[in-house]
Amino acid sequence: MTALGAAAEAPMIEAEHASKWFGDVVAVSDVSFGIGPGVTALLGPNGAGKSTLLRMLCGLTPPDRGAVRILGADPRKDIAVRARIGIVPQQEAMFEALTAFEFVRLAGLLHGVGDPAGAARWALDLVELDHADHRSTTTYSKGMKQRVKVAQALVNDPAIVVLDEPLTGLDPRQRGHLIELFGRLGAQGRCVIVSSHVLDEVERFGSRVLVVAQGRLAATGDFRAIRDLMDDRPHRIRVRTDRLREVATELISSPGVLAVRLEPAAGNRAGAVIVDTADAPLFRRSVAAAAQRADATLLEVSPLDDDLDSVFRYLVGR
Amino acid sequence: MTTTPSPKAPPLRSGPALGRVLLAEYRLLLRSVCTRGRLVAIAMLAGLSVLTAVAVALSNPFDPLSEGVGFVNGNIATLIPVAVLVFGAAVLGDLIDDGSLVYLWLRPVPSWVHVLAGWAATVTIVVPLVLVPVVGATAVIDSSPALVGAAVVGGLVAVAGYAGLFVMLGVRFRRALPWGLVYILIWEGFVASAGKTATKLAVRSYVRSILGSMTDTHLKLGEFSLGVGIVVPLLIAVLALLYASRRLARSDVA
Numbered sequence: 001m002t003a004l005g006a007a008a009e010a011p012m013i014e015a016e017h018a019s020k021w022f023g024d025v026v027a028v029s030d031v032s033f034g035i036g037p038g039v040t041a042l043l044g045p046n047g048a049g050k051s052t053l054l055r056m057l058c059g060l061t062p063p064d065r066g067a068v069r070i071l072g073a074d075p076r077k078d079i080a081v082r083a084r085i086g087i088v089p090q091q092e093a094m095f096e097a098l099t100a101f102e103f104v105r106l107a108g109l110l111h112g113v114g115d116p117a118g119a120a121r122w123a124l125d126l127v128e129l130d131h132a133d134h135r136s137t138t139t140y141s142k143g144m145k146q147r148v149k150v151a152q153a154l155v156n157d158p159a160i161v162v163l164d165e166p167l168t169g170l171d172p173r174q175r176g177h178l179i180e181l182f183g184r185l186g187a188q189g190r191c192v193i194v195s196s197h198v199l200d201e202v203e204r205f206g207s208r209v210l211v212v213a214q215g216r217l218a219a220t221g222d223f224r225a226i227r228d229l230m231d232d233r234p235h236r237i238r239v240r241t242d243r244l245r246e247v248a249t250e251l252i253s254s255p256g257v258l259a260v261r262l263e264p265a266a267g268n269r270a271g272a273v274i275v276d277t278a279d280a281p282l283f284r285r286s287v288a289a290a291a292q293r294a295d296a297t298l299l300e301v302s303p304l305d306d307d308l309d310s311v312f313r314y315l316v317g318r
Numbered sequence: 319m320t321t322t323p324s325p326k327a328p329p330l331r332s333g334p335a336l337g338r339v340l341l342a343e344y345r346l347l348l349r350s351v352c353t354r355g356r357l358v359a360i361a362m363l364a365g366l367s368v369l370t371a372v373a374v375a376l377s378n379p380f381d382p383l384s385e386g387v388g389f390v391n392g393n394i395a396t397l398i399p400v401a402v403l404v405f406g407a408a409v410l411g412d413l414i415d416d417g418s419l420v421y422l423w424l425r426p427v428p429s430w431v432h433v434l435a436g437w438a439a440t441v442t443i444v445v446p447l448v449l450v451p452v453v454g455a456t457a458v459i460d461s462s463p464a465l466v467g468a469a470v471v472g473g474l475v476a477v478a479g480y481a482g483l484f485v486m487l488g489v490r491f492r493r494a495l496p497w498g499l500v501y502i503l504i505w506e507g508f509v510a511s512a513g514k515t516a517t518k519l520a521v522r523s524y525v526r527s528i529l530g531s532m533t534d535t536h537l538k539l540g541e542f543s544l545g546v547g548i549v550v551p552l553l554i555a556v557l558a559l560l561y562a563s564r565r566l567a568r569s570d571v572a
Binding site: 058060081 | 334335338339342343416417421422423424425426427428570571
């Protein structure tokens with residue numbers, strides 16, 4: 001695992017060598033970490049084991065090896081600790097017969113909240129939904145359902161908030177609103193853990209990050225460190241231009257360039273130079289000058305591996 | 319946004335009031351499991367049973383009590399267990415299948431509350447939807463208090479016993495409906511009729527004993543006393559619900 005920083009706070013969620021497998025498939029492998037107050041993003045590509053890890057943390061599925069603790073308790077055995085957890089699961093299904101208000105009020109009642117109806121109105125206000133809406137949630141859009149799920153997760157004023165891809169289906173304004181809400185919950189001392197496979201989304205959380213890839217914890221630490229790591233690792237960049245060979249000649253002697261390969265023109269598409277570089281920022285600064293020296297026009301400069309999957313592959317391979 | 323959550327997390331509570339929770343879950347499960355398709359299908363079967371009773375009554379039966387006992391026995395062997403299966407297996411099984419169980423499971427509520435609420439919801443649906451028409455139809459054949467009383471007691475015991483079994487089946491198996499039909503048709507209908515030892519393993523035999531005892535008639539493989547006939551199916555239901563609770567507490571929740 002790549003350590004990108006350390007959390008100094010006392011952990012509210014702990015995993016100790018936790019592993020989970022389904023038949024021959026290892027979903028989570030020997031994961032250890034501790035999370036304190038604030039927002040922590042669980043980042044990883046689809047199928048990396050994020051949801052399984054979150055389910056383990058909440059006690060929804062037991063680890064096959066190792067242990068998880070929430071506020072020092074085992075959430076599978078100690079049902080009292082569940083009163084302090086709020087979860088937004090990934091699945092869309094809710095109780096179809098209920099309205100949003102009834103659904104959130106029920107969650108409050110099951111948590112033992114003193115005034116479930118008042119708490120439900122409060123929680124629905126938080127996510128900007130109308131508590132007087134008498135429609136069943138089956139008529140709601142995906143984004144509205146997500147907000148109802150967030151409301152039921154907050155109705156008991158939980159110390160631990162677990163959110164599995166909570167921004168799926170939301171419009172940009174609502175995404176911004178919920179990101180701001182999660183940040184505020186974290187700033188208030190709650191432990192908020194949010195899973196996502198979208199790097200830009202995680203960047204907006206401005207949070208600590210746990211990077212999960214192939215069931216393993218590939219890196220932990222501050223988001224900026226992840227960004228730096230993305231810039232520091234070897235990159236492959238496509239440079240499309242009208243003067244292939246001249247630009248390639250200039251680029252091969254540029255600082256930080258490891259290898260250069262030509263991609264011939266095809267049909268109406270111009271040819272390209274594929275560059276492997278150890279220093280992407282330096283390359284981006286020098287490519288324009290190289291084209292100028294070659295008297296060429298740059299048609300496109302685009303990264304070929306600036307996606308999360310490639311970052312994860314790199315982290316796992318280190 | 320109108321308010322913000324309080325910054326301080328609440329102290330650990332001793333837990334919600336289980337009576338209120340049980341009632342809330344009971345109402346929820348009752349609403350959830352009563353789909354139009356299920357209600358119409360089972361109501362049609364119940365209607366068919368009533369029509370059968372009317373046909374029997376119109377044919378001037380030679381011995382109304384015997385015909386009535388046979389009618390109740392037939393319904394307890396087929397209609398009641400099938401109706402209970404349809405609702406009992408789905409009452410928690412649907413939530414497990416679509417993943418909404420998490421909204422009950424991840425609460426500070428013991429699992430027996432979910433199971434008991436599911437059982438109560440199942441009984442609540444089946445009694446008016448099936449048992450009341452069957453008892454009414456029985457009265458059309460023979461309105462003697464002994465037969466009607468036997469139909470009420472036997473029917474209630476059957477509903478309670480089967481509901482325990484089939485709620486457990488819904489928790490235990492993903493495809494509980496076919497498993498339940500196998501149980502009703504193959505086990506209770508065939509294997510458990512094979513002899514005196516095997517018959518002890520079928521709810522139907524005990525309910526048959528209730529009918530026999532209360533109407534003073536002899537029914538094949540229904541030779542337990544009235545007390546045993548009532549207690550054993552209820553005990554089976556309790557054991558099934560305990561197992562379902564344990565299973566639910568230890569299950570993987572999506």
